[in-house]
Structures are given as structure tokens and as C-alpha cells.
Amino acid sequence: TRRTARAVVNVDLPGPQISRHLYGHFAEHLGRCIYGGFYVGPDSDIPNEAGIRLDVVEALRALNIPNLRWPGGCFADEYHWKDGIGPKDERPTMINTNWGDVEENNHFGTHEFMALCELLGAEPYVNGNVGSGTVREMSEWVEYLTRDGDNPMVRLRRANGREAPWRVPFWGIGNEAWGCGGNMRAEHYADLARRYATYCRDQAGNKLYRIAAGAHDRDYAWTEALMKALNPLGCTNRPRGYYQGISLHYYTLAGPWHAKGSATDFTEDDYYRTLAAARAMDEILAGHSRVMDCYDSGAQVGLVVDEWGTWWDVEPGTNPGFLFQQNTLRDALVASVTFDIFHQHARRVVMANIAQTVNVLQAMLLTEGNQLVRTPTYHVFEMNKGHQDAHNLSVHLSTEGTSRAYGEGELRGELETLSVSASVKDGDLLVSLTNLDAGEPVTVNFDLRGGVVADLTGRILTAAAIDGHNRPGEPDAVVPASFDGFTVADREAGAFGVGLTVELPPHSFVTLAGRVG
Numbered sequence: 001t002r003r004t005a006r007a008v009v010n011v012d013l014p015g016p017q018i019s020r021h022l023y024g025h026f027a028e029h030l031g032r033c034i035y036g037g038f039y040v041g042p043d044s045d046i047p048n049e050a051g052i053r054l055d056v057v058e059a060l061r062a063l064n065i066p067n068l069r070w071p072g073g074c075f076a077d078e079y080h081w082k083d084g085i086g087p088k089d090e091r092p093t094m095i096n097t098n099w100g101d102v103e104e105n106n107h108f109g110t111h112e113f114m115a116l117c118e119l120l121g122a123e124p125y126v127n128g129n130v131g132s133g134t135v136r137e138m139s140e141w142v143e144y145l146t147r148d149g150d151n152p153m154v155r156l157r158r159a160n161g162r163e164a165p166w167r168v169p170f171w172g173i174g175n176e177a178w179g180c181g182g183n184m185r186a187e188h189y190a191d192l193a194r195r196y197a198t199y200c201r202d203q204a205g206n207k208l209y210r211i212a213a214g215a216h217d218r219d220y221a222w223t224e225a226l227m228k229a230l231n232p233l234g235c236t237n238r239p240r241g242y243y244q245g246i247s248l249h250y251y252t253l254a255g256p257w258h259a260k261g262s263a264t265d266f267t268e269d270d271y272y273r274t275l276a277a278a279r280a281m282d283e284i285l286a287g288h289s290r291v292m293d294c295y296d297s298g299a300q301v302g303l304v305v306d307e308w309g310t311w312w313d314v315e316p317g318t319n320p321g322f323l324f325q326q327n328t329l330r331d332a333l334v335a336s337v338t339f340d341i342f343h344q345h346a347r348r349v350v351m352a353n354i355a356q357t358v359n360v361l362q363a364m365l366l367t368e369g370n371q372l373v374r375t376p377t378y379h380v381f382e383m384n385k386g387h388q389d390a391h392n393l394s395v396h397l398s399t400e401g402t403s404r405a406y407g408e409g410e411l412r413g414e415l416e417t418l419s420v421s422a423s424v425k426d427g428d429l430l431v432s433l434t435n436l437d438a439g440e441p442v443t444v445n446f447d448l449r450g451g452v453v454a455d456l457t458g459r460i461l462t463a464a465a466i467d468g469h470n471r472p473g474e475p476d477a478v479v480p481a482s483f484d485g486f487t488v489a490d491r492e493a494g495a496f497g498v499g500l501t502v503e504l505p506p507h508s509f510v511t512l513a514g515r516v517g
């Protein structure tokens, strides 16, 4: 029997806005993300502007990157920003102890990061150092970046060639304080977050959205400690505004941390297990949201998933500290189902950053010398960009036989293989559909109610096999194509709405764009 599902969408009942910041990115001083990825230096043969790779900028501009987090990650809590300003040949070097124990020459620093954000059209998200830095150091960094008038930090900035203050909307108060950010206990860190945040002041009209270093995975106790620190009086009262957001890190693996598996060489069971792990994001966001609701029923404090994505064993022969991995259609489908989940949690989840943009973990781009490869994940970000700042439309799915059993014994599991989300922005409708089934197509019968839908066009991302990927020499093996596997049904006279049938091939991601009126 053919696998079918029914989906009802009320196109005239838009829900919460899907912040464009859910499509944010992350660039750490790790492996070849910054050096060789974003930055090659002004003397490179690779076309660049003041050292920033222009092919990378051009590719990323097509994604409408809303914000970029930097300089870490774990690196953030050993980064001392004053080492990264002034003439490059006078900048001190350091050892990047977290990532490969390699020398960091600090040639990419504050000014270079702000120039990169300007080239990308992205808003900066600077992550400060709590683990090994001082309150003064962090507060001076905020002043250096955002203050106007006359003050020692402003004079220093001007001496380094930047007259006007920059705008920095997002500020991280440390990173993974329970781990590489200082191995702290939750209550101790919560007090530090309040203290550091106090001296990260809003300067010259710049308003900071301060993000406390939050939990990972299902550590709801950590989230609770951070919420309690904003609202000691208990449930449902208005939280204090020391920090406006709390982060969450969740990575998708097919197995345990010590055996994450290969990015490209995996079984069908590994594939399903990976996608089940990706879908667990839903339950994890619900868990953290429930805790936050208790202390902040009005959702004033945002949940910021500022690290997410797949994490595999590094590519054979590469530095284990550089976290360089290939990226297949499996990664792309992890991204597409994760976005569906983010859209559904748009009330509480205000921002997210995939780890990481270039050459590290689930990257958009892989570089090798002067070559550049767009990964399958890149194409999901591009195909989905119409959801940015659109309003989420609830999709009521009734699935019949679209779940898939996988694995054996203790590793047995069941995965729902259909995932759909929809949004509307100024009359533009975007529907995203993912069929995770490795071998079977699925038919989705839509009942689009409450409006007339016109001018539908489709695009599809798929590959001959679930491990399809792009590489130098074959950069376009997995790219979007136009898709016409849908029909708009005639409606009886007087019925208001549209019937739409979509035939999704196995392991595919499809977007349908149209106008709703």
C-alpha cells in the first residue's frame, strides 16, 4: 500500500513569527573555520577583501545570514580580545588549547570580525569570556565596540582606524560554563552571569541582548538555575532583565560520543538513528520551555540554540582537533527537520546557530585551497530562507503508516518519516516537506483552508543515495532542482480553500512557494 498522509493548514491563521535569527551561524577559531575558511589574509592569491575570502562571502550572502556568533565556543573562554586588535605584526600569539593545540596569531580579531559581518550583511553575536576573563575585560570590549564620545576604549578604537561605534545586538556571557567554559556549578555560574551582564552596558543607543551560557541536551536543572536567578520569587512572576536569553546546545550523533561514526560511510540503521536523534530536538525544546514557562509565563526570556547540528568522526587523515567532516544528504535532512521543529517552537526559541559555517562540523561550505564546495546542508538553508521573519502556520498532520522501524535489540527504534512546516509572509506562502524514508515515496494530501493559493512552484533536494554529497571536482552532485510532483485539485463551487497533492520521493526535501490571498 502506498504511504499517504493528510495535512490541514489554515492559511488565514498565522501563528508566531519565525525569527530570522533561527537561521543564524557560528564561526569559531577552530580548525579551518576562520583561517583558510573565512580568512586567508590580504596577501593570499585567493580573491579577498582585507583578507576575507570573497567566494565564501558571495556563497553565504545567498543565505541571508541573519547573525554570526564568534569567537567561540570553547575558544571564547580563553580569548582575550585585546590580543586581536592593532597592527597585525604586533599582536601576541597564543595556543588554541581547545582545538588542536595550534598557534593562534590573532590576525583575525575584532575589526576583522566586524568587517566580515558587514560583508555578509549579518548582525554580530559576540561571545565574551567568563571562564578566564575578567568583568573589566568584558565590559571594555562592549565599550570598544559600541561606545561613542570620548573614553579610553573609544580612543583606542579610533587609534585602530574605526571612528564610529559599531552596532552589536547579541552578546554571550561565556560558553558552556558547565564544561570548557570553567567547569562551574549552575548556581555559581548564574551569579557570575548576573554580575558580568551588569557591566555589559547599553552604550550610545546600542541595545544588547545578553545571552547566558545555558544547558546542553536534557540538563533542565541548569536552565532552571538560570531562570531562578532571574526570578527568585518563583513561578510566573516577571523575570528580571540581567540577561534576555539563555542558550542551549544540542548536537546530533548516530551513536555515543566515543563512536560518532563516519560522515559518509553509514548504514540505513545509522541514518534512521541519526534522524531520530535530530527529531529529539522537539522533546528537548519542549522540556526547556516548560521550565522557562514556570518562571516566565510571558516568554520574555528567549531560548537561544546557539550550537546545533551533526557531529561525526573527523575525515580520515585530518587533525582530530579540527572537527572537519563531510556533509551528505543525511545532514541536509537533519537540518530540514530541525527547522520544522524550530518553527513550531517559535514562541520561545528566538535564535539558533548551526555549528559551524565553514569547514567545521555541519558546515555550509567546505574549502580546499582555492576551491569551494556548497554542502547539501547549505541548500536547505537557501531553500528555506523564505521562512525568515514569516509567520508560522500550524500544520495538522495525520499520518498513516509513515513511521519506520529500524535497528535491533536495544538499538531498536521507530521514526516518523514525514515532517512539514509552512509559513506566510506578506502573502508569500512557503511549505517545506521532508520525507525521511530511505526507500519509499509518500503522498501528502493537503487541505489548505481559508484562502486561495496561487502560483505554486516547487524545488527538490535529493540524491541517488542517502550518502550523496558534494566535493571538490564534483561540487554539484547534490543541488536543488525544480519539482513538479504536485497537483492542485479542483474544488467544488463555493468551497474556500485549495486541495493540494504532493508526491515526495524517498529521502527528499521539497519546498513549495506560492501566493495566498
Ligand code: AHR
Residues within 6 Å of the ligand: 028, 072, 073, 074, 075, 175, 176, 307, 355, 356, 361
Ligand atoms: O562547536 C564545537 C564545540 O562544541 C564548541 O566550541 C563548544 O561550545 C561545544 O562543545
